[in-house]
Amino acid sequence: MKPTGIVRKVDELGRVVLPIEIRRTLGIDVKDSLEIFVDDGMIILRKYEPADIFTGDLEDLIEFKGHKVSKKNIKEMAAQAGLKIAD
Structure with a gap:
C-alpha cells in the first residue's frame, strides 16, 4: 500500500469523504458504486x-x-x- 498522508474523520452517520485528488486518480465519479472489503483489520474500497x-x-x-x-x-x-x- 502507498501512504497518502491524508486523514479524514468519520461523521455521525459513518461517512468518510474521499478527496477529489484520489477520486480523480482512481476514476471514481459521483454516484459510482464502491465495493467494501475487510482484510486483516483494514477496510479496502474498490470501484465496483x-x-x-x-x-x-x-x-x-x-x-x-x-x-x-x-x-x-x-x-x-x-x-x-x-x-x-x-x-
Whole structure:
C-alpha cells in the first residue's frame, strides 16, 4: 500500500469523504458504486465493476437477463450441454 498522508474523520452517520485528488486518480465519479472489503483489520474500497456471475472474470462480458457472463463461460456451458458453437 502507498501512504497518502491524508486523514479524514468519520461523521455521525459513518461517512468518510474521499478527496477529489484520489477520486480523480482512481476514476471514481459521483454516484459510482464502491465495493467494501475487510482484510486483516483494514477496510479496502474498490470501484465496483460488474463481473461474471460464475467466476468473477472481468473480461469479454455480455449481459444476459441482467447478469454479466463471460463469453468463455458461455462456450464452456454450451460444450457441457453438448452444443457446438462457432467462434
